[in-house]
Amino acid sequence: MNMEINPSEYKILIVDDVMSNVLLLKVLLTNEKFAIATASNGRQALEQVDKENPDLILLDVMMPDLSGFEVAQKLKANPQTAEIPIIFLTALNSTADIVKGFQVGANDFISKPFNKEELITRVYHQISLVAANRLILSRTEELRCTIAGRDKLYSVIAHDLRSPMGSIKMVLNMLILNLPSGKIGEEMYELLTMANQTTEDVFSLLDNLLKWTKSQIGKMNVVYQDIDLVEVVESVIEIFNMVAGLKKINIKIEKPEKIIVNGDIDMLKTVARNLLSNAIKFSKEGSEVLVKMEVIEGVAVVSVQDHGCGINEEGQKKLLHTDTHFSTFGTNNEEGSGLGLLLCQDFVTKNGGKLWFTSKEGEGSTFSFSIPLKK
Structure with a gap:
């Protein structure tokens, strides 16, 4: 030692x-x-x-x-x-x-x-073990306090910021719906649209942060139930129609009547929300996002395809790894935190499925996830 x-x-x-x-x-x-x-x-x-x-x-x-x-x-x-x-x-x-x-x-x-030397050596040896033990105990205690503090901070950030952000988000949605550009002029309308978009992004980042923290500290339980995946994904798409409309993006859906899976409805909504939000964020104006739901080889698969900026090979290697925490900019320079995809991967895995993607720089990306069907 x-x-x-x-x-x-x-x-x-x-x-x-x-x-x-x-x-x-x-x-x-x-x-x-x-x-x-x-x-x-x-x-x-x-x-x-x-x-x-x-x-x-x-x-x-x-x-x-x-x-x-x-x-x-x-x-x-x-x-x-x-x-x-x-x-x-x-x-x-x-x-x-x-x-x-x-x-x-x-x-x-x-x-x-x-023998004097032997005595001193043996005493020092035992004392060094005591010292090492003390150090471990004090570091462990420090770490415990740090982790407890961090978890508290995270939940305060996510909880206490969510409700004011939620209010701002609602106010901006109301304003956009009730103040057409003819009334307030193009420039003001554009600013309002931008503010609205930013608020939506911040709100979903907070939501992701809260869920990621809960998931990491083991406070999030998976509640399995039989659900219609088609219905879940459609409910998420409805929310995004307005955001997509502002960027003149058309969301197209290909789906069967229903797909009954066994999973956690909140987690699956979060995954669909993140993938759709990314697709819109990285799509060019006037393009199309295709959401496909199908059963392939006995599992339900949802894929979200965009015709946006795509991800280069370097970037592809870094995605979905906690340590690289990779982020890029959308077509309107919207920044991605990389947290959303990690959360998706975590949630899909917890539900017994997989998350994967294919992408070509300049042509767009397709993100897909699978979920086991109802047994």
């Missing part, structure tokens, strides 16, 4: 009924700058452990009242003291005693008369 250890931060309890041994050990370890406590018999040792709370115990095996083995057994039986490492000091060299020592929880042995 290459950890910097400051000996003065660690206390060692020396337990031996021979006073000269205690003094010798005390001098050796004080020279190394360790804090020291001492005890001259087993009972005193147990009292000192409670009072001094040592980081390491050097424990003589042969003592008149309680043997070192008995002291160790009592310490190990108490959860408060069970973790304190023990090095036995022993004149016994028989294998049976060493085995017994390890059975009662010894961390190490030093035989008397002891």
Whole structure:
């Protein structure tokens, strides 16, 4: 271990009924700058452990009242003291005693008369393990607090921003519907349209953020039910007709009467919403987005095809990987966060399906996902 250890931060309890041994050990370890406590018999040792709370115990095996083995057994039986490492000091060299020592929880042995260098090395070894453990515990606690703080922050961001954003979104929708360009002039109408679009984007980004966080911290359960996928996707398309209309994009649908699948309705809506929103975002004005729903080889497949800017090969490699978090700009310079697709992949997988895409730069992309049919 290459950890910097400051000996003065660690206390060692020396337990031996021979006073000269205690003094010798005390001098050796004080020279190394360790804090020291001492005890001259087993009972005193147990009292000192409670009072001094040592980081390491050097424990003589042969003592008149309680043997070192008995002291160790009592310490190990108490959860408060069970973790304190023990090095036995022993004149016994028989294998049976060493085995017994390890059975009662010894961390190490030093035989008397002891070699000074060996003693110091063994003490440092145990202390470095204690130090490493302390570091792990404090880092774990720090991490726990950081994660708890982050999760709180995420949900505050997503929850508390959603309702004001929702209100702004409704107001802008109302204004657009009630203020034709003839009334307020082309320029103002265009600004209003832009503001409306931005609000829609921010709202869906917030929604994605909230769902992604919930999904990542395991707070989102998949609620499986039998649903008509055609109906679910159509309800999402209806919402996007206005946004598509503003960009003069026609959404075309190819579908059977119904496809009954088993999945989570909210998650599937989120996936359809993200794929459709991306298709519109990356489509050129006046083009068409085709939404296809079909059953292929026993699974339901939904694909969304656009004739937009497409994704180059470099970009294609980066999509759908959490670590690259890739984003590009739409045809009106709308920015994608890349989060939407990760969320789609997560949700589709949770529903037992797959997400994939094909794309050609300059020609457009097709994003598809599959969902198991109702059994």
